[in-house]
Amino acid sequence: MFKQFNNIETSFRHVKLFTFVIIAACVVVCCFTIHRSYLKISEAEGRIYILANEKAFEASAEDRNDNLPVEARSHIRSFHSYFFTLDPDNEVIKRNIGRALYLADGSARKQYDDLQESNFYANIISGNISQTVAADSIIVEFQEIPFRFRYHGKQKIIRPTAIVTRTLITEGQLRIVARSDNNPHGFLIERWNIIENTDLDSKRR
Template sequence: MFTQFKNIDTAFKHIKTFSLFLIAACILVSGFAIYKSFDIIKTNNKRIYILANGKALEAISAERKDNIGVEIRDHVKMFHHWFFTLDPDEKVIQRNMLLALNLADQSAKKSYDNLKEQGYFTNLISANISQEITVDSIDVNLDVYPYYFKCYATQQLIRSTSTLVRHLVTQGYLRSVSRSDNNPHGFLIQRWETVENTDILKP
């Protein structure tokens, strides 16, 4: 009689142990499944589709911090492109300067006003001079905010009879602002200044 009860008690303990193990295994499997589901959803949310010329193109979205260096360099490059790419046409100059000044603070506006007061743009128009710029490299320090940059570029002043080439170096800082159609990267250049602007090749 007692042996029978002892066997029942032992069997109950085995069943209890097995049941606890089974419950733990179910919890682990369920937890892993839930984790993988959220991971897949997160990955799929990073996939976006862009409609271009009637075709859907797949793109991968990313956090801003992952591409901040690329965005800063492109912002600086576009600012210099608009500020220094000029033709002997007053409307072209005004349009390009407006686009450039949307990307920078009063330091760029001050440089523009100084050039205007010196008659720089009037001389470009009267002498039929086109001005072009090629950005060679941009150094960016992402360790400290606002972000410091230094831009190295080659500037060309093109006349009908000759071309003057200049080595241009500028520097400044960038702070984050809201994105807009006029400022798609969401940065604003501040304390911008020209460090060097020397002739490389004289006509």
């Protein structure tokens, strides 16, 4: 009889141990499932689908910090392109300068006003002069906010009788602001200053 009781007690211990093992396994499976579900949801939230011409294209949503250097350099490049790309057409000048001034603070407006007062834009129009700019290098320091930058580029000034190439070196700061249609990168150039703009070469046409 005592042997029977011992068998029942042993069986009960085995059943209890088996039950604990099953419960622990269920907890582990549930935790794993919740973790994987969270990862899948996060991955799904990082996908953006764009519908164009009745076709869906997948785009990726990334943390802004991943692309910060690229966006900062693109903002600086766009500003200089708008500000220094000019043609002998008042509407073109106004449009380009207007776009540039959305990307910078009053320091760019002051440079524009100074050029306007010196009849720079009037001379562009009356002299049938076109002007373009190309970046050589854009150096941005991301250690501190606002980010300091230096732009190195070359201007090409096309006159009726000659083509002049000039160096262009500017510096300033970048402050992070809200994105908009007029400022898609979400930066604002501050304390912008032209520190060098001298002739490199001149060729007759």
